[in-house]
Amino acid sequence: MKAISSRDNPLVKRLHALASSGRERRILGETLLDGAHLVQAALERSCRLKGLVVSESGVRKAEIADLLGEVGQGLPCHVLPDTLFAHVSPVDTPSGVLAIIDLPAEKPLGTIVDNLVVLDGVQDPGNLGTILRTAAAAGVRHVLLAEGCAGAWSPRVLRAGMGAHFVLEVHERVDLAAWLPGFGGQVLATALSGDACSLYDLDLRAPVAWVFGGEGQGVSPAVLACATRHVLIPMPGAIESLNVGAAVAVCLFEQARQLGSR
Known part of the structure; x- marks a missing residue:
């Protein structure tokens, strides 16, 4: 040395x-x-x-x-x-x-027929790395990041991801409003809107594009409009929202539970 x-x-x-x-x-x-x-x-x-x-x-x-x-x-x-x-x-x-x-070479974003995670405005490196690690643990292979997310390959995100980057296909700076309408499965966005349905009332055994927003503002209106359904995570306690990393984990592992029981 x-x-x-x-x-x-x-x-x-x-x-x-x-x-x-x-x-x-x-x-x-x-x-x-x-x-x-x-x-x-x-x-x-x-x-x-x-x-x-x-x-x-x-x-x-x-x-x-x-x-x-x-x-x-x-x-x-x-x-x-x-x-x-x-x-x-x-x-x-x-x-x-x-x-x-x-840095890995950027790959063209083609058609995806599997489950995927879509992030809109997630700016905290620790949250982003945790989400990538959770996605990899839940068997999700594709993650799409909109412009405005933290850089996926920054050292802090890599450290929080703990190796998830090497088993995922991560696409950055994606125009989500243009891409999501072409997805063949459900597009489920977490939101607190009045028409949101409980996560636990959904059949999640078919491919899902899971859409999650940033730590403060949530999913942007343009991306939210692409959702086929708005999803609410029931919370019986005295807290009105979850950290985005926790919300991703709840949703992905509820889907994993349903797929495992098939």
Whole structure:
């Protein structure tokens, strides 16, 4: 491993840019994986790493030492002092290891006949990563993100997703109002409107496009108009709404329950 100790080092500047700027990630065509678990998940899914960076204290952690042994001599590896590693870390509590990967090439969005999750204005990286992880756990393969959502491949979203990105097909900046009318199954949008029906009264055994809105404003009117039905999650307690990540989990696993009982 090569040691780096200066903030002026080109690699340090590159890492800081990838950690802090979506614009720089798009220009460089790269992003960062933070944490040994996420890096290991990428390796298991044959995601090519371009470089590995560890902190001086991280080298002494067993899981990071095992990871360094697994990648071998063919991958550029650098070690940074803890203070410098914290400077390039995309999170407030550095994990001790970062990997550089290429951003995936954008795939054309064609016809989808399976269940999918559609997100409109979900801006919190932690929420988005959690939703992606939940979708992967529930067996959903496709996730569509409208313009205005957090960047799916930002380091914070990747960390919250914990490997879900490598088993999903994620499409960003989708014109939902143009795409959704062509979907062949139900388009179900969570909403508190008067015509909303209970989630538990629905037959969810056919393909569904699940539409969820942002943390504050919910689903936009243009996208809501594409829904074949508005859905309400019954809540007997004294709270009027759920975090969007929790709402996604309730809906997807109710569908999984119904499909499992078939």
